[in-house]
Amino acid sequence: MSAEVEEMLKHFHSMKNVAGIVVIDNDGIPIKSTLEHTLSVHYAATMQTLLEKARQVVLDLDATNELSFLRMRTLYHEIMLCPKADYFIVVIQNPSE
Amino acid sequence: MSDVEATFDRLLKLPGVMGAILVNGEGRPIRTSMDATSSHIFAEKMAPMVKMARAMVREVEPTDDLTYLRMRTLKSEILVAAENEHMIILVQDSNALDEARRNSSSSKRSS
Numbered sequence: 001m002s003a004e005v006e007e008m009l010k011h012f013h014s015m016k017n018v019a020g021i022v023v024i025d026n027d028g029i030p031i032k033s034t035l036e037h038t039l040s041v042h043y044a045a046t047m048q049t050l051l052e053k054a055r056q057v058v059l060d061l062d063a064t065n066e067l068s069f070l071r072m073r074t075l076y077h078e079i080m081l082c083p084k085a086d087y088f089i090v091v092i093q094n095p096s097e
Numbered sequence: 098m099s100d101v102e103a104t105f106d107r108l109l110k111l112p113g114v115m116g117a118i119l120v121n122g123e124g125r126p127i128r129t130s131m132d133a134t135s136s137h138i139f140a141e142k143m144a145p146m147v148k149m150a151r152a153m154v155r156e157v158e159p160t161d162d163l164t165y166l167r168m169r170t171l172k173s174e175i176l177v178a179a180e181n182e183h184m185i186i187l188v189q190d191s192n193a194l195d196e197a198r199r200n201s202s203s204s205k206r207s208s
């Protein structure tokens with residue numbers, strides 16, 4: 001699992017304007033992060049709640065469907081949530097425009 | 098109001114659009130290209146989703162705010178744009194979207 005995670009981190013690092021990457025396990029604990037600890041924990045808690053909600057909404061709309069990715073654009077950032085089986089990844093980007 | 102209508106009509110022309118819904122501040126669909134039942138269901142499901150996403154964004158950074166949310170599923174992509182009280186929900190077929198994105202990126206590369 002950690003080899004896969006490392007691969008993915010390398011891939012995301014090569015993307016432009018990445019402000020932070022947090023890998024969070026199913027217990028809501030940030031297992032790898034490029035941000036400092038308090039902020040990582042903050043992202044872990046909030047994004048996990050949001051991800052669960054999103055998963056539920058997708059299932060409610062169509063029980064045969066599944067959430068594969070979540071992307072949010074905010075005033076300052078672009079936040080991407082990528083759910084995997086045992087963990088999920090949060091990538092925070094600063095839009096270049 | 099005609100501005101909103103024009104935007105709405107433009108949305109319907111996007112690739113793979115399965116439905117577009119304009120929802121007012123009370124959670125009621127005021128313009129929609131889907132049937133009434135589906136529109137209500139989508140409006141009902143997306144409103145708390147947007148509320149939570151907005152709250153989470155503000156929690157991490159109090160001065161930040163959500164502009165839009167895009168949920169990708171196996172079958173479709175749901176885009177929810179929220180401004181003030183209104184909400185636009187756009188549902189697009191995943192395959193059609195991917196195709197359109199592939200085409201636009203390859204044409205950018207060749208030019």
